Amino acid sequence: MSLWVDKFxxxxxxxxxxxxxxxxxxxSLAASADFPHMxxxxxxxxxxxxxxxxxxxxxxxxGVEKLKIxxxxxxxxxxxxxxxxxxxxxxxxxITPSEAGNYDRVVIQDLLKEIAQTQxxxxxxxxxxxxxxxxxxxxxxxxxxxxxxxxxxxxMSNMRIILCANSTSKLIAPIKSRCLLMRVAAPNPxxxxxxxxxxxxxxxxxxxxxxxxxxxxxxxxxMRKALLVFEALKMQSxxxxxxxxxAKPDWEIYxxxxxxxxVQEQSPARVLEVRAKLYELLAHCIPPTIILKTVAERVxxxxxxxxxxDVMHWAAFYETRMRLGNKKIYHLEAWVVKVMSLYxxxxxxxxxxxxx
Amino acid sequence: xxxxxxxxxxxxSKHSVDPAHQPWVEKYRPKTIDDVSAQxxxxxxxxxxLVSTNLPHMxxxxxxxxxxxxxxxxxxxQLFGPDNFxxxxxxxxxxxxxxxxxxxxxxxxxxxxxxxxQAVASDGNVYPCPPYKIIILDEADSMTQxxxxxxxxxxxxxxxxxxFCLVCNYVTRIIEPLASRCSKFRFTPLDSTSxxxxxxxxxxxxxxxVSPEVISTLIETSGGDLRRSITYLQSxxxxxxxxxPPVPITPxxxxxxxxxxxxxxxxDFAKTLxxxxxxxxxxxxxxxxxxxxxxxxxxxxxxxxxxEGYSASQTLSQLHDTIILHPTLPARQxxxxxxxxxxxxxxxxxxxxxxxxxxxxxxxxxKAVTTS
Numbered sequence: 218m219s220l221w222v223d224k225f226x227x228x229x230x231x232x233x234x235x236x237x238x239x240x241x242x243x244x245s246l247a248a249s250a251d252f253p254h255m256x257x258x259x260x261x262x263x264x265x266x267x268x269x270x271x272x273x274x275x276x277x278x279x280g281v282e283k284l285k286i287x288x289x290x291x292x293x294x295x296x297x298x299x300x301x302x303x304x305x306x307x308x309x310x311x312i313t314p315s316e317a318g319n320y321d322r323v324v325i326q327d328l329l330k331e332i333a334q335t336q337x338x339x340x341x342x343x344x345x346x347x348x349x350x351x352x353x354x355x356x357x358x359x360x361x362x363x364x365x366x367x368x369x370x371x372x373m374s375n376m377r378i379i380l381c382a383n384s385t386s387k388l389i390a391p392i393k394s395r396c397l398l399m400r401v402a403a404p405n406p407x408x409x410x411x412x413x414x415x416x417x418x419x420x421x422x423x424x425x426x427x428x429x430x431x432x433x434x435x436x437x438x439x440m441r442k443a444l445l446v447f448e449a450l451k452m453q454s455x456x457x458x459x460x461x462x463x464a465k466p467d468w469e470i471y472x473x474x475x476x477x478x479x480v481q482e483q484s485p486a487r488v489l490e491v492r493a494k495l496y497e498l499l500a501h502c503i504p505p506t507i508i509l510k511t512v513a514e515r516v517x518x519x520x521x522x523x524x525x526x527d528v529m530h531w532a533a534f535y536e537t538r539m540r541l542g543n544k545k546i547y548h549l550e551a552w553v554v555k556v557m558s559l560y561x562x563x564x565x566x567x568x569x570x571x572x573x
Numbered sequence: 574x575x576x577x578x579x580x581x582x583x584x585x586s587k588h589s590v591d592p593a594h595q596p597w598v599e600k601y602r603p604k605t606i607d608d609v610s611a612q613x614x615x616x617x618x619x620x621x622x623l624v625s626t627n628l629p630h631m632x633x634x635x636x637x638x639x640x641x642x643x644x645x646x647x648x649x650x651q652l653f654g655p656d657n658f659x660x661x662x663x664x665x666x667x668x669x670x671x672x673x674x675x676x677x678x679x680x681x682x683x684x685x686x687x688x689x690x691q692a693v694a695s696d697g698n699v700y701p702c703p704p705y706k707i708i709i710l711d712e713a714d715s716m717t718q719x720x721x722x723x724x725x726x727x728x729x730x731x732x733x734x735x736x737f738c739l740v741c742n743y744v745t746r747i748i749e750p751l752a753s754r755c756s757k758f759r760f761t762p763l764d765s766t767s768x769x770x771x772x773x774x775x776x777x778x779x780x781x782x783v784s785p786e787v788i789s790t791l792i793e794t795s796g797g798d799l800r801r802s803i804t805y806l807q808s809x810x811x812x813x814x815x816x817x818p819p820v821p822i823t824p825x826x827x828x829x830x831x832x833x834x835x836x837x838x839x840x841d842f843a844k845t846l847x848x849x850x851x852x853x854x855x856x857x858x859x860x861x862x863x864x865x866x867x868x869x870x871x872x873x874x875x876x877x878x879x880x881e882g883y884s885a886s887q888t889l890s891q892l893h894d895t896i897i898l899h900p901t902l903p904a905r906q907x908x909x910x911x912x913x914x915x916x917x918x919x920x921x922x923x924x925x926x927x928x929x930x931x932x933x934x935x936x937x938x939x940k941a942v943t944t945s
Contacts, residue, residue, distance in 0.1 A: 246812070248815060260880055363715045366712065384927055387921075397808045397830060437880070517868070537920040
């Protein structure tokens with residue numbers, strides 16, 4: 218039995234519940250003979266992938282659903298072997314080049330050229346070109362992006378590229394200017410409720426208004442998360458009535474604990490305690506950026522208005538350093554110490570002012 | 574127009590692509606150097622080389638979409654004609670492997686070949702076809718230092734029979750010894766008149782209606798990048814022609830395609846930060862509005878923008894324009910804001926978290942504007 222997220226994933230553009238104007242646009246593009254390169258961007262869980270697969274179906278018919286998974290081996294210039302998983306049908310191929318890390322350029326060069334230079338052999342195919350879907354395009358290295366540039370223009374007759382990214386900031390301008398940009402915004406709570414009700418109807422049970430509202434708000438625009446939470450809740454209490462407590466993930470609770478520790482006391486001993494907790498989080502593979510953001514947001518909730526801006530400033534500052542640096546814990550810790558000292562200073566000055 | 578005649582003898586027959594499905598950028602790539610928009614100075618120099626048929630090593634640099642690749646391709650085509658083009662020109666770009674080994678083998682072996690005898694032009698035209706070959710290294714700034722170093726000697730040794738043309742965006746990424754061996758040509762961003770004439774030319778050739786407002790929006794969003802504006806125009810015309818009945822292209826469509834954040838969103842954000850926006854001049858009631866919420870208001874707004882999926886760099890650059898061009902904000906505050914923008918841009922380039930930095934910029938502007 219598959220998860221609801223997969224089970225009720227819309228298959229065609231008509232099934233999509235929100236962003237109708239986008240669906241219409243995609244449909245008309247798929248119908249016209251010249252389909253451009255595309256770049257889908259938007260926050261996670263907004264439905265980028267779903268829209269891509271729907272568009273592919275619209276383009277080529279149900280043939281795109283016959284998928285096979287291949288493992289391809291590429292050889293880097295330094296003779297290292299790279300193994301990349303490739304999902305493909307007769308009409309399209311889906312790759313995540315960031316799997317190859319620094320060598321993503323090799324994957325892009327080899328694979329795209331190979332596809333670009335072979336023509337569609339199936340005479341019944343609706344279109345002459347194949348589609349290459351590149352996931353996580355924003356984590357492509359500069360070299361890989363540069364490698365895409367000419368390929369995108371030169372082999373337009375045999376191939377179209379669909380890029381899927383969270384943000385366009387990390388894509389170089391020449392790539393952006395060669396693509397048709399498709400912004401997929403996160404659904405608003407009402408739209409999410411419609412989707413949740415649709416799922417409930419398909420499964421033939423009633424979804425109370427409050428429950429759907431609560432789920433929609435809690436998930437913060439992430440449809441995937443909303444559906445997962447919905448399924449989990451349904452498992453816990455089959456009737457979905459009364460007061461629901463949406464269980465927060467463990468790591469989030471843990472992050473909040475860390476934030477509370479920082480606000481409660483500022484001392485070297487406390488730093489050590491926080492450090493242990495941060496290590497614990499890192500050991501469980503929680504991305505350091507998410508840790509920092511969650512903790513910072515929680516800290517900000519609990520400190521004085523005048524300090525909030527500073528806390529966020531240092532969070533942004535150390536987050537950047539973390540990207541540049543190597544050892545994540547240093548920067549997390551540095552931020553903790555910084556916030557503690559800020560807090561202490563702030564309290565101290567405040568007290569003094571009070572005495573005078 | 575000269576352009577049309579050139580097209581009928583088109584040399585693009587190599588790929589059997591239906592021209593209707595070709596990207597317009599390729600379709601309307603200039604066929605002769607006289608077709609190249611703007612860049613008068615460069616073109617004037619190159620035209621002389623056509624007459625004298627002597628060519629120095631060249632280094633073309635300038636922002637994307639200003640016609641660097643088009644110019645060298647057109648020049649090579651005019652020099653050699655379509656028949657000799659294949660064996661006289663080697664074009665390598667970033668999509669080809671260009672490590673040091675390729676420089677040593679492929680480039681060197683091509684450079685040392687004696688140019689073959691001139692084939693008789695099949696289309697009846699006479700081409701100068703000078704006795705050397707051209708190696709075009711497109712996107713040369715993505716070549717490694719080592720690979721560039723390996724080129725140095727090759728360029729000199731085979732200078733008699735091979736000319737190099739390096740094309741890049743950032744001239745600083747080309748090592749000094751290479752740059753000093755070339756005559757440099759700077760390509761400037763296109764001015765709006767040449768962009769608009771080119772765009773209207775394409776529009777009329779493609780039989781689509783574009784209003785002057787659309788053209789001006791295109792120019793505005795592309796910032797002197799002709800390729801970008803042509804791509805946008807094509808996308809917009811695709812969208813408009815695929816609906817039934819075809820609807821005219823509006824400036825709003827162009828903005829949506831270009832990924833520009835709507836002005837209303839930016840203005841709203843600016844207002845939350847305490848910057849009065851030009852449309853409403855009654856600033857009096859604003860301060861009480863934001864002071865009530867302060868930090869939380871900014872945070873909420875940033876979260877909203879991120880949820881809508883707008884890209885951080887685009888949002889920031891538009892916000893930057895709003896603030897720097899603001900009519901009433903004191904210079905001191907603007908300077909503080911500018912500093913925040915600069916730092917954020919650097920951080921985003923380093924791959925930092927978008928939400929955090931938009932928030933950071935928002936807070937700093939908020940602070941700068943409120944504490945004067």
